[in-house]
Amino acid sequence: MDFDFTDDQESLRDAVRRWVAKDYDFSQRQNIVRAGGFSREAWDGMAGLGLLGLAVPEAHGGMGLGSVDAMVVMEELGRGLVMEPFAQAGLIAPTLLGHAPEAIQAQWLPRIAGGEALIVLAQQERGARYCLSHVGTSAVDGKLSGTKNLVAAVDQAxxxxxxxxxxxxxxAADGIALYLVERQAAGVRLHPYSLQDGSRAGDLSLNDTPATLLVGPERGLAVLELAVDVGIAALCAEGVGAMEKLLSVTADYMNQRKQFGVAISSFQALRHRIADVKMQLELARSMSYFASLKLGEEPAARRRALAQAKLQLGQSMRFVGQQCTQLHGGIGVTDEYISSHYFKRLTVMEMQFGDSLHQLGEVSARMTEKAGVFV
Structure with missing residues (x-):
């Protein structure tokens, strides 16, 4: 099977990497964290590159590109530790709006592509434990009441x-509909805060808030599952990019750090640990490819594949983060050094859209009688 990227995809990768190097280096990222974890200037920069229109159909002013192109972009954003919620607004939101009535698509999709509207998914509730059918927020006569937690860039959306x-x-799996709520609507209350990695999030409280129906209860859960799978595939690609850069930073450090008059990269035991890190990275990369390629499958196969990918990524991100931090020694946990921020970001990603324990349960539940080696 040919896993080579096209010339256009390589050009897209280079464009995003150049933008990160120029406008989102470590010192600039630190300033963004101190300012609250979201940069409107960086968001406008992504819009200027056309990234926000990546998944928006051409008919609505976007590029209409596919999941592999999105994977390429997410890898580079992961390498650069970009905190702004590109996956939420540029991939998940267009996926959800693509199932809405045409008039709503025409109203919002061109604004997303142009960077004029930032729309995020608010699905997590207390006690849900990543179960998408656990929905306590109620809809009565088009008005919503309830609370959603850990909403990305809640006060910027x-x-x-x-x-x-x-x-x-x-x-219940039945009876879940998807609505669009504008931030300025009556009854909306926001409680923003920063996550461990410095990114912006918060809680969204709704009290008899007017909303626009996007997808009815007959298809609501199925469309939500698709959108979450798109988010998982994006996280997998971002994790690969972050781990790849963290491994590079660690290798550079080991070539410079000396003990007993020689670089610690010459110690056989440490070389073995780096080899194990590289193996985990490549396992994660292959499963990231698998996740992106499976997004077009029928729901049962897609959900199983994405759970498998997220499980492997969770295991790899934890291993790579821990090993690289230990190989750095004390400097690896300081706020002034970049590797600690990769470890924080990998830790947060492992918890998003279902942690490893949840995904292990998903994989187990979706195994069939044909899954064993003795079939």
Whole structure:
């Protein structure tokens, strides 16, 4: 199988890498963290590159590119530790809006592509433990009431896509619809905060808030699952980029750090640890490719594949982060040194859209009688 990227994809990769090197280096990122974890200037820079229109159809002013192109971009954003919620606004939101009525698509998709509207998914609730069908937010006569947690860039977003329950028990798979809530709507309350990696998030509280129906309860959960799988694939690619850069930083440090008059990279035991890190990176890379290529499959196969990919990425991110930090010694945990920030970002990513324990349960639940080696 040919895993080579096209010339256009390589050009896209180079463009994003140059932008990160020029406008999002470590010192600039530190300033963004101190300012709250979101930079409007950086967001406008991504819009200027056309990245926000990556997944928006050409009919609505975007580029209409596919999952492999998105993977290329996410790898480079991961290498640069970019905190702005590109995956949320540039990949997940267009996926969800693509299932909305045409008039709503025409209203919002061109604004997303142009960087004029930042729309994020607000689906996580307390007690849900990553279960997408656990929805306590209620929808009555087009008005929503409830609280969503860990919403990306909550105080910077212009609108939110909110799963809400029209009917059924709080954990019922049926009866979940998707709504769009504008930030300025009545009854919206925001509680922003910073995450461990410095990025911006917060809680969204709705009290009898008017909303626009995007997807009815007959398809709401299925569309939400697709959007989350798009987010998982994006996280996998971002994780690969972050791990690749962290490994490079660690190798450079080992070539410079000396003990007993020689570089520690010459010590056989440490070389073995670096080899193990490289193996975990390549395992993660192959599963990231697998995740992106499986997004077009039918739902059962897609959900199983994305759970498998996120499980491997979670294991790899933890191993790579821990090993590289230990190989740095004390400097690896200081705020002034870049490797600690990669470790923080990898830790946060492992928890998003289902941690490793959750994904292990998903993989187990989706195994069939044909999964064993003795079939």
């Amino acid at each position: 212009d609108a939110f896509i909110v799963p809400a329950r029209v009917r059924g028990d709080v954990k």
